[in-house]
Amino acid sequence: MPSSTKSDQILDALQTLLVEKKIQDISVSEIAQTAGIGKGSIYYYFPSKDAILDALIERNYKQPMETAKHLAEQKDISPFTRMAMIFQACRNISGEFHAQNSKTAPTDDKEQAFLHQKYLHYLVTELKPVLTDIICQGIECGSIHFDYPAALAEIVLIVLTIKLDNTLVPSSESEVDNTILGLISLLEKGTENPAGSLNFLKIG
């Protein structure tokens, strides 16, 4: 199922290789070989190896990110619920990625974290304004009480991304769950909502 454009072919190749190897163990020649093109051609479409990785990340995240943004505009849903849905979307994105990448490698791959770092940056940067906007709407309509909407958005995104990726600060599964529950509780108390209002999207 080859993609249309040439640069997509290259990204496909990298994606394939990433399933069973870490980036630093994948050579540009290898990517070229897998894509079925010459090594030099890679540099016609991308300025560096790093740029290929960046492009792949963006491609992978573009669609779920768009739906998250779209969700932000559904003003008929309560802001608090929409915040919860972004919450959930984060989970799905991270989960999808994780399933995609940890088939062979256990979890000790330090170098792999290099990749997660880029995801973290991309996800927080893209989603922070969206989530901030939703929180502000919640504050205006009185369902959320908090003085630092942007900060709240960032805190949520950082903690969620890091804990759900579980690579930058590895923990056992139950520890991850515990931290998420703690975050939910902290959010509920911090936004002056009753305990359990965010909990309907519990650990699945």
Add this chain to the structure above:
Amino acid sequence: MPSSTKSDQILDALQTLLVEKKIQDISVSEIAQTAGIGKGSIYYYFPSKDAILDALIERNYKQPMETAKHLAEQKDISPFTRMAMIFQACRNISGEFHAQNSKTAPTDDKEQAFLHQKYLHYLVTELKPVLTDIICQGIECGSIHFDYPAALAEIVLIVLTIKLDNTLVPSSESEVDNTILGLISLLEKGTENPAGSLNFLKIG
């Protein structure tokens, strides 16, 4: 002021070089040259380039970390205050590191983040049990109300480390301050303490 052991000399050399270059631009030969020894000798003391970096991180963090741990046992100080002091200690550690490393490089160095990642892991892992313990003490004596002490500790450490390093998710200075203020506020509300109780250690 050369250090005593040979492996310390090597770490000194790397530290010196790190002031003006990122790790990936520092070759092992360069470290050897700066340390005044042959390249082969490096591999007598360290199994890989990566291991040198790990050792340097541990050496840099060992002392402040010990004082933080020591602080955890000062049971005559209120748990809430001690939590604030750990808070502050985090700041100092990160600040010290940041001052040490960003003299020449602006902030755009993506590869540098590779290093911060290791700091994040080390700092959270080491400090989480300490901070959790303090929070538990606070819960017992009634000055902190929260159901997930370990989660709270982790959330605080993750957000603080990431925001204070300001490399993994770069922001402007005022944004960093805003996020910290937000975190403080969230903590105060989450632990059912009055607004301002953590604020005496405001942005300095």
Add this chain to the structure above:
DNA sequence: GAAATTAAACGACCGTTGGTCGAAAAAGTT
């Protein structure tokens, strides 16, 4: 359709890298 121009593809090649190795020097032991 031919000529000219631009886009795309290529792989040999370059400088440098992290890491190995066997030999030699230094230190320690008997």
Add this chain to the structure above:
DNA sequence: AACTTTTTCGACCAACGGTCGTTTAATTTC
């Protein structure tokens, strides 16, 4: 002094990311 062990070393290796001049394919222009 003879022998063993620890330490030091730099030539060497395979492999890397990236460049380059050149070739091939596609497009435009007349």
